[in-house]
Amino acid sequence: xxxxxxxxxxxxxxxxxxxxxxxxxxxxxxxxxxxxxxxxxxxxxxxxxxxxxxxxxxxxxxxxxxxxxxxxxxxxxxxxxxxxxxxxxxxxxxxxxxxxxxxxxxxxxxxxxxxxxxxxxxxxxxxxxxxx
Amino acid sequence: xxxxxxxxxxxxxxxxxxxxxxxxxxxxxxxxxxxxxxxxxxxxxxxxxxxxxxxxxxxxxxxxxxxxxxxxxxxxxxxxxxxxxxxxxxxxxxxxxxxxxxxxxxxxxxxxxxxxxxxxxxxxxxxxxxxx
DNA sequence: AGTGTAGTTTATAATGGTTCTAAATAAGTG
DNA sequence: CACTTATTTAGAACCATTATAAACTACACT
Ligand SMILES: [Mn+2]
Ligand SMILES: [Mn+2]
Ligand SMILES: [Zn+2]
Ligand SMILES: [Zn+2]
Numbered sequence: 001x002x003x004x005x006x007x008x009x010x011x012x013x014x015x016x017x018x019x020x021x022x023x024x025x026x027x028x029x030x031x032x033x034x035x036x037x038x039x040x041x042x043x044x045x046x047x048x049x050x051x052x053x054x055x056x057x058x059x060x061x062x063x064x065x066x067x068x069x070x071x072x073x074x075x076x077x078x079x080x081x082x083x084x085x086x087x088x089x090x091x092x093x094x095x096x097x098x099x100x101x102x103x104x105x106x107x108x109x110x111x112x113x114x115x116x117x118x119x120x121x122x123x124x125x126x127x128x129x130x131x132x
Numbered sequence: 133x134x135x136x137x138x139x140x141x142x143x144x145x146x147x148x149x150x151x152x153x154x155x156x157x158x159x160x161x162x163x164x165x166x167x168x169x170x171x172x173x174x175x176x177x178x179x180x181x182x183x184x185x186x187x188x189x190x191x192x193x194x195x196x197x198x199x200x201x202x203x204x205x206x207x208x209x210x211x212x213x214x215x216x217x218x219x220x221x222x223x224x225x226x227x228x229x230x231x232x233x234x235x236x237x238x239x240x241x242x243x244x245x246x247x248x249x250x251x252x253x254x255x256x257x258x259x260x261x262x263x264x
Numbered sequence: 265a266g267t268g269t270a271g272t273t274t275a276t277a278a279t280g281g282t283t284c285t286a287a288a289t290a291a292g293t294g
Numbered sequence: 295c296a297c298t299t300a301t302t303t304a305g306a307a308c309c310a311t312t313a314t315a316a317a318c319t320a321c322a323c324t
Contacts, residue, residue: 013291015301036281052303057282073207073259077311078281091248100248108243112260114234116223119262126258127205128244130251145320147272168310184274189311209282210310265324272319277312284307291300 010066012059017051021059025069031084033072033099036060039081072099073125089126102128142198144191149183153191157201163216165204165231168192171213204231205257221258234260 003022004014012018024042034042040056043049060081063069070082074092080099089107091100110124135154136146144150156175166174172188175181192213195201204212206224212231221239223232242256 013300015290017302053281054283054304055302058301071207073205075203075205075211079207091246091251093248093251094254102244102246106244106246108241108245110242110258111240112234112238113240114223114238116225116232116262119223119225119264122226122261122263124258124260126242126256128256129254130248131254132251145271147320149273185310186275186312187273190272267322267324269322270320272317274315274317277314279310279312281310282308285303285305287303289300289302291298293298294296 006063006066006068010062010068012062017055018059020047020049020051021056023047025063025083028083031082031101033080033082035078035080037078074099074127087123089128091128091130093130095132102126138195138198138200142194142200144194149187150191152179152181152183153188155179157195157215160215163214163233165212165214167210167212169210206231206259219255221260223260223262225262227264234258 003019003026006022006026007014007018020043021039024039024046036053036056039060040051040053043051043056060069064071064081067085070085072080072082072090074080076097082099084101086104088104089102091102092098093100107126110126112121112124135151135158138154138158139146139150152175153171156171156178168185168188171192172183172185175183175188192201196203196213199217202214202217204214204222206212208229214231216233218236220236221234223234224230225232239258242258244253244256
């Protein structure tokens with residue numbers, strides 16, 4: 001999907017800054033994990049110009065709300081996002097403080113046997129912590 | 133196990149403040165989830181006196197390090213802890229913003245088929261998000 | 265018991281990721 | 295081009311958490 005469509009569907013006008021964010025986020029072979037600060041640095045390195053943090057936060061949050069980015073539940077002082085929005089799970093390397101994707105085929109089916117009245121399951125996410 | 137032993141094993145002297153924290157954390161039929169601020173309020177309500185936040189943080193972190201409390205990976209602006217330190221998983225009710233324990237028997241066995249060289253699995257935690 | 269030392273509590277400050285603000289700028293529309 | 299509305303931005307505000315350092319306490323040893 002073209003960047004501009006992702007932006008438009010997310011209710012955002014395709015500005016110069018947002019398109020640069022898109023190029024770093026979506027113009028890659030592989031998906032990746034990032035914090036807001038890492039993303040801001042990456043844009044500065046790859047594009048050679050600086051986008052204000054407020055714009056990065058706004059754009060990432062809009063993409064998250066519209067399903068083009070995923071927030072990863074993790075105990076860290078920074079929030080981690082994922083450009084891989086398919087259902088998948090994660091290794092978390094405690095020493096390196098790095099996330100690694102687990103393909104869905106890497107994890108057997110997960111059966112949740114308990115039901116909560118009036119609630120339905122929105123997502124099931126597994127976090128596998130790794131140590132040496 | 134007596135509070136004082138938990139404290140001593142954690143390398144902490146059994147002071148008046150720490151014993152009050154223990155009474156609120158461990159002197160209950162059921163286990164529970166909490167944030168530091170909720171814990172501090174609970175102590176003030178149940179014990180009628182105030183313990184400084186620094187002491188609550190220090191004590192909780194010492195108990196976490198020694199396996200008497202568990203930190204729950206969750207995307208929140210506050211850190212959640214659990215007095216249930218057995219292997220178990222969680223529902224997270226997105227609307228109520230509340231954690232619910234899933235007993236181990238509520239979740240089928242989870243097989244992780246991928247290995248990372250030189251790393252071993254420390255924990256496997258499932259987070260099931262609930263919506264209405 | 266009294267003393268000395270190391271551990272502890274506490275109020276308060278510092279830190280740092282995130283969110284808010286409001287003024288300057290840019291996009292879209294006719 | 296003129297106008298309206300959305301966007302960007304630097305900086306301030308927010309707030310959970312961590313650090314600080316002075317007053318206080320546990321406890322081991324006389
Ligand atoms: Mn978090
Ligand atoms: Mn946190
Ligand atoms: Zn991922
Ligand atoms: Zn729990």
